[in-house]
Amino acid sequence: MFFKTIDFSKYSSIKIGQPAKVLMVEKDDQIPQNRYLIGGANNLLLSPNPPPLMMLSKDFSAISQKDDMLTIGAAMPTGRMVSYAKKHDISGFEFCSKLPGTLGGMLAMNAGVKEYEIFNILHSVEINGKWIPAKEIEYGYRFAKLEGVAARARFKIQKGFNQELLENLLNLRSNQPSLPSAGSIFKNPKDDYAGRLIEAVGLKGAKRGDMQWSEMHANFLVNLGKGNFFDALYLINLAKEKVYNTFGVNLQEEIKIL
């Protein structure tokens, strides 16, 4: 284990935060229980006083094939998973393209696009040294009860990378802003869309400091340059309050606020 200083104003996808000392966990280390694990910080908003943090080192970013099973380390970036699948003509990972993060973050969030989610293709996950079959893990829309740090995951290999599906899914993302963000701030409520509700209460495009509810996609909070934690939190709470007062809907954060 070793400490590394990570500047979250550069590392996090929303470009908010400060330099923090992060404990880097290596292959043979006992994983500490008293620290918050971060992956690629694409679904996080870091406060000025975050809990102690840790991260999996590059020891956890290997990928290997044995028989019909693919084993991937949890620190593997999603983009590399897609290129590997393409190169080896493996299907199932097309939706991970342009879904920023690491495999570990995807597993914890059950990340996905439309009906494609990581748990649909997952065989098993290694948590605290034990391989747990996916079917024994409780999961749902943007959550999974991993009950520990995922070190690696296994996927049954199905042949046939689907380039057409990848391109169709990429087209779907054309309504997403390219400015720094943490993806969707809220989960979609049942049978509705958080973006529609935020727009309906008049907050699409609303600004505080350099933070703004995106003009392109109202559920994305974008950083126009020097956005900070307090302005982001203000807009998040404002949206929750207005949506609750107008529609009686309790918006639930998808992002993790640390």
Ligand SMILES: Cc1cc2nc3c(=O)[nH]c(=O)nc-3n(C[C@H](O)[C@H](O)[C@H](O)COP(=O)(O)OP(=O)(O)OC[C@H]3O[C@@H](n4cnc5c(N)ncnc54)[C@H](O)[C@@H]3O)c2cc1C
């Ligand atoms: C522009 C943009 C678009 C996005 N679009 C989508 C989308 O379409 N669909 C979607 O689902 N998400 C989307 N996201 C959100 C993000 O891509 C996913 O949530 C992604 O899986 C986060 O991965 P990460 O490694 O960055 O995790 P982080 O943000 O670092 O962490 C997220 C959570 O995962 C946990 N975690 C990380 N690694 C592990 C591990 N090894 N074991 C256990 N827990 C772990 C963390 O503790 C935290 O609770 C988008 C984000 C951005 C910025």
